[in-house]
Amino acid sequence: MYNRYIPPTKGRPTVDQSQTQPAAPVANFSAAQPYSRYIPGQAPAEPAPSAPPQPQRIVFNDADLPPIDHSKRARTLDEELPGCGENKKSKKTKSKRGKDVTEHGAGEESKSRQREKTVTAEENTVPETQPAANGDVLPDADAEPVPNSAEKRPKRDKKKKKKTIDRDGDTSMFDAEDDSIRQRHKGVFEKVQKALQVKEGVEDSDEEESEPAEEHGLEPLPQPEPVIFDESKLTYETLPPWLASPVRVGPGITRPFTKLGISAESSKVLESKGFGGAFAVQTAVLPLLLPSPDRQGDVVVAAPTGSGKTLSYVLPMVHDVSQSRITRLRGLIVLPTRDLVQQVQLACEACAPAFALNGGKRVKVGTAIGNRVFRDEQSTIMGIEQRYDPAGYEKSIQKRDRLTMVEDSDEEDDGFELNPTEPLPHHVITHVSKVDILICTPGRLVEHITKTPGFSLDYVRWLVVDEADKLLAQDFQKWLDTVMGPLSNTRPGARDFPTSNKSGVRKVILSATMTRDLSLLNGLKLFRPKLVVVEGTKAGEQNLPPLLKEYGVKVRDPSLKPLYLVELLRSKHIAPVSQEAPESMESDTDESGSSSSESESETDSDLSASDSDSESSSSSEDESNAKRTAASAPTKINSRPPKFPTTALIFTKSNESALRLSRLLALLAPDLAPLIGTLTSSTKTSRRARTLRAFASPSSQLRILVASDLVSRGIDLLNLEHVINYDLPVTETSYVHRVGRTARAGRKGCAWTLVEHAEARRFWREFAGEGNGAVTSIGREGTVERVNVVGEGGFGEEKVEEYERALEVLRREAVGGEGRR
Numbered sequence: 138m139y140n141r142y143i144p145p146t147k148g149r150p151t152v153d154q155s156q157t158q159p160a161a162p163v164a165n166f167s168a169a170q171p172y173s174r175y176i177p178g179q180a181p182a183e184p185a186p187s188a189p190p191q192p193q194r195i196v197f198n199d200a201d202l203p204p205i206d207h208s209k210r211a212r213t214l215d216e217e218l219p220g221c222g223e224n225k226k227s228k229k230t231k232s233k234r235g236k237d238v239t240e241h242g243a244g245e246e247s248k249s250r251q252r253e254k255t256v257t258a259e260e261n262t263v264p265e266t267q268p269a270a271n272g273d274v275l276p277d278a279d280a281e282p283v284p285n286s287a288e289k290r291p292k293r294d295k296k297k298k299k300k301t302i303d304r305d306g307d308t309s310m311f312d313a314e315d316d317s318i319r320q321r322h323k324g325v326f327e328k329v330q331k332a333l334q335v336k337e338g339v340e341d342s343d344e345e346e347s348e349p350a351e352e353h354g355l356e357p358l359p360q361p362e363p364v365i366f367d368e369s370k371l372t373y374e375t376l377p378p379w380l381a382s383p384v385r386v387g388p389g390i391t392r393p394f395t396k397l398g399i400s401a402e403s404s405k406v407l408e409s410k411g412f413g414g415a416f417a418v419q420t421a422v423l424p425l426l427l428p429s430p431d432r433q434g435d436v437v438v439a440a441p442t443g444s445g446k447t448l449s450y451v452l453p454m455v456h457d458v459s460q461s462r463i464t465r466l467r468g469l470i471v472l473p474t475r476d477l478v479q480q481v482q483l484a485c486e487a488c489a490p491a492f493a494l495n496g497g498k499r500v501k502v503g504t505a506i507g508n509r510v511f512r513d514e515q516s517t518i519m520g521i522e523q524r525y526d527p528a529g530y531e532k533s534i535q536k537r538d539r540l541t542m543v544e545d546s547d548e549e550d551d552g553f554e555l556n557p558t559e560p561l562p563h564h565v566i567t568h569v570s571k572v573d574i575l576i577c578t579p580g581r582l583v584e585h586i587t588k589t590p591g592f593s594l595d596y597v598r599w600l601v602v603d604e605a606d607k608l609l610a611q612d613f614q615k616w617l618d619t620v621m622g623p624l625s626n627t628r629p630g631a632r633d634f635p636t637s638n639k640s641g642v643r644k645v646i647l648s649a650t651m652t653r654d655l656s657l658l659n660g661l662k663l664f665r666p667k668l669v670v671v672e673g674t675k676a677g678e679q680n681l682p683p684l685l686k687e688y689g690v691k692v693r694d695p696s697l698k699p700l701y702l703v704e705l706l707r708s709k710h711i712a713p714v715s716q717e718a719p720e721s722m723e724s725d726t727d728e729s730g731s732s733s734s735e736s737e738s739e740t741d742s743d744l745s746a747s748d749s750d751s752e753s754s755s756s757s758e759d760e761s762n763a764k765r766t767a768a769s770a771p772t773k774i775n776s777r778p779p780k781f782p783t784t785a786l787i788f789t790k791s792n793e794s795a796l797r798l799s800r801l802l803a804l805l806a807p808d809l810a811p812l813i814g815t816l817t818s819s820t821k822t823s824r825r826a827r828t829l830r831a832f833a834s835p836s837s838q839l840r841i842l843v844a845s846d847l848v849s850r851g852i853d854l855l856n857l858e859h860v861i862n863y864d865l866p867v868t869e870t871s872y873v874h875r876v877g878r879t880a881r882a883g884r885k886g887c888a889w890t891l892v893e894h895a896e897a898r899r900f901w902r903e904f905a906g907e908g909n910g911a912v913t914s915i916g917r918e919g920t921v922e923r924v925n926v927v928g929e930g931g932f933g934e935e936k937v938e939e940y941e942r943a944l945e946v947l948r949r950e951a952v953g954g955e956g957r958r
C-alpha cells in the first residue's frame with residue numbers, strides 16, 4: 138500500500154548518540170516520504186531551521202519514488218504536525234499499529250507491516266540492514282550497516298521486530314506490495330509531491346486542507362471546539378432576573394394600611410399621625426416586608442424623591458421589633474448625613490406608638506452620628522446590668538482586672554468606662570443595648586462596632602441602607618465590610634423573627650437614584666432580593682416627582698449672576714405654588730415628645746436670630762448677615778414678611794459659595810435678609826437641625842435657605858415650594874436629588890436652574906433631555922421650560938453699580954475690614 142511518514146525529531150536524538158554509532162547518514166531525508174497524515178486545524182509552526190543536519194533516524198525503502206525535496210517536505214510536515222518529530226509521537230504511532238490493522242482490514246496488513254518496519258527503524262535510529270533474529274534482512278537499500286548496533290538495541294524492540302518478521306514471513310513480498318501501493322496511489326503521491334513544491338506557510342496548509350483527505354481513509358482528527366470569547370457588555374438584559382424584572386408600581390396608587398397587613402388599631406394611630414393610607418411605594422414594599430408565611434427575601438427600592446420610601450421600611454421594622462420584649466439592638470438604619478438620621482428618627486418615633494398596642498412594646502430608637510462626645514453617645518445606646526451569677530462573678534473580677542490594665546489607655550480615648558460600677562456580690566455586670574433600633578451614619582457605626590464595649594450586632598435582624606447609591610459608592614472606612622462581618626455571625630435563635638418563620642438579617646436598600654451596579658450591590662450579600670420600582674408615565678432610570686415643574690433660566694452675563702437670582706426671587710414666577718396645605722408632620726413630632734409646638738414657636742422666633750447667630754459662629758461672613766438679619770428682624774412672632782410669600786431652597790456648589798451668596802443676597806435685597814438662612818456642612822449639627830425645623834414650620838419667618846449639597850439628599854421640607862440651582866449640579870443624580878426637595882408626597886413644586894451660556898449645552902441635553910443628541914437618564918412627566926427673568930436690555934446701570942458696591946462690602950469683610958472684625 139503506502140508508507141506512513143514518520144517525521145524526524147527536531148534536534149533531539151531518539152537514541153543516545155553516544156550509544157548509537159555514527160552512522161549512517163543514510164540519507165538526509167533521502168528516502169521518499171510519500172504520505173503524511175494530515176491533521177487539520179493545526180497552526181503552522183515556525184519553520185524548522187534547515188541548516189544543521191539532523192542525525193538520520195529515518196530509514197525508508199521506497200527508493201523508486203520520484204525525487205522529492207525532502208528538506209522542504211520535512212519542514213512542511215513539522216509545521217502541520219507540531220511535535221510530530223518527537224520520539225514520543227512516533228511511539229504513539231507504533232502503539233496504534235495493531236489497531237490500525239484491525240480497523241483497515243486485510244488490505245491494510247501490508248501497510249501495517251511496512252509501518253512496523255519504519256517504526257522499528259526509527260526507534261533504533263539504525264538502518265535496518267542488520268540481520269533480524271531469523272536471519273532475514275529488511276529491505277532498506279539506502280541504509281548502511283551500523284556495527285554492533287543490535288547489541289545496543291533494547292530487548293523490547295528486538296522482540297517486536299522478530300515477531301513482526303515471523304508473522305509476515307517472506308519479506309520480499311514487501312517490495313511487490315510497495316509497488317502496488319505506489320501504483321494504486323499514484324495520484325496521491327503526485328499530489329503530495331506537488332504540495333511539497335508549494336511555498337511553506339499558509340499556502341501550504343490551505344492546499345493541504347483542500348485535499349480530499351477522506352479518499353485515503355484519513356479522516357480529519359476531531360478538534361476541540363474553538364473557544365469563543367464573550368465580549369458582550371453588561372446590559373439591562375444581562376442583569377440578573379431580579380434586577381431586570383422588577384416589581385413595578387404606578388405612582389398614583391394608594392391603599393389603606395389595613396389592606397396591607399397592618400391592624401386596624403395601628404392604622405388608626407398612624408392616621409392620627411397624618412398617614413391616612415399607604416403611598417404607592419408602600420403598597421408594594423409593605424407586603425414584602427411585613428410578616429408573611431412565605432419565605433421572604435431582601436428588598437431593593439428605587440422610587441422618586443418624596444414618594445414615601447422612609448415609611449415603607451420604618452413601619453415593618455418597628456412593627457417587627459415591637460414584638461420582642463427584651464431590648465436588644467435589632468435594627469440598623471444607615472444614612473449618609475446627620476440631618477437625615479435625625480429626620481428618620483422622627484419618623485420612627487412617630488410610628489412607634491402605632492405598634493405599642495396589644496402586647497407590643499414601644500420601640501426604643503437611638504442615633505449615632507457623632508454630634509456629641511463619643512462617651513455620651515456610647516452611654517445613650519449602651520447600658521450596664523447587674524446579673525446574679527456567682528461563678529461568673531469570680532471570673533469577671535479576674536478578667537476585669539486584666540482588661541483594666543490593658544485597656545486603660547483605650548478607656549481614656551473612648552471615654553466609655555468599661556465597668557463604671559462595681560458588680561454587686563455574686564453578680565456580673567453585662568453590657569446591654571438601650572435601643573432596639575439604631576439610626577446612624579456609617580462612620581460612627583464603625584466606631585461603635587470597633588470601640589464600644591458590649592456593642593454587638595448579634596441580634597440585628599434588620600439592615601436598612603437608605604440613599605444606598607451614595608453610601609455604597611463611598612465606602613467610608615470600609616463600613617460595609619465592617620458591618621457585614623458581624624452580621625454573618627449566627628447565634629442560634631438570635632435573629633429569629635417572632636411573627637414569621639424567617640431567621641437572619643433582612644436587608645432593605647433604597648434610593649431615588651438606585652444603583653444597578655452589581656459590583657456595588659454584591660457587598661450587601663442580598664438574599665432572594667426583589668427590586669421595587671415606582672414609575673411615572675415617562676419612565677427614565679431616575680424619575681422625578683410627577684408634580685414637579687422645571688425651568689431653565691438664561692444667564693446672559695455670568696459676572697452678574699447674583700443679580701439674576703435676585704430678579705428671579707422678586708419675579709412673579711416665584712409665587713406660592715397653589716396647593717392644599719396638607720396636615721403637617723410637626724404635630725406628630727410634638728406628640729412623640731421631641732418638641733412641643735409651644736417651644737417650637739418660641740424657638741422659631743428665636744431661631745431666625747439665634748440660628749443666624751449660630752451660623753455666625755461657623756462663618757464670619759454669615760455672622761455679618763446674621764447681625765443685620767437680627768437687627769431688622771420683625772419683633773412680632775409669626776409675622777410673615779409680605780415680600781416673599783413662598784419658600785425657596787437655593788443650592789450652590791460648595792460651602793464657601795453658599796456662605797458668600799447668602800451674604801450677597803442680604804446686601805442686594807436687604808428686605809429679604811431676615812428671611813435668609815444658610816445650611817452648610819460647616820454649620821453645627823444642632824443649629825442645622827433647628828434651621829431645618831424652623832424652615833419647615835409654616836409659622837417661621839425663615840423663607841429662603843442657601844445651602845450646599847449637604848441637604849440635597851433625603852431632607853424632607855414639606856412646605857418647600859421652589860428649588861433653585863444657582864450653580865449647576867455636577868451630575869444628573871445630583872440634579873434629581875436637589876429638585877426632589879420639592880414636589881414631595883403628592884404636592885406641587887418648582888425647580889429653577891440658572892444656566893450660563895457655557896453650561897447651556899450640557900444642561901439642555903443631559904439634564905433636560907432636549908436638543909440634538911440629547912441623552913438623559915432622568916424621567917419626567919413634562920418638559921423643562923425656558924425662562925428669561927431679565928429683558929434683552931439687561932440690568933440698568935444703577936443695578937450694576939449697586940452690585941459692585943455689594944461686592945466691595947463683601948471684599949472688605951473677607952479681608953477683615955468693615956463688617957465684623
Ligand SMILES: Nc1ncnc2c1ncn2[C@@H]1O[C@H](COP(=O)(O)OP(=O)(O)OP(=O)(O)O)[C@@H](O)[C@H]1O
Pocket residue numbers: 411412413414415416419440441442443444445446447448648649722850851852853855877881882
Ligand atoms: N402614607 C403616607 N401618608 C402621608 N404622608 C406620607 C406617607 N408616607 C410618607 N409621607 C410623607 O411624605 C414625605 C416624603 O416621604 P419620604 O421622606 O419618606 O420620601 P422619600 O421617598 O424617602 O424621599 P427622598 O428620596 O427624597 O428621601 C414625608 O413628609 C412623609 O412624612
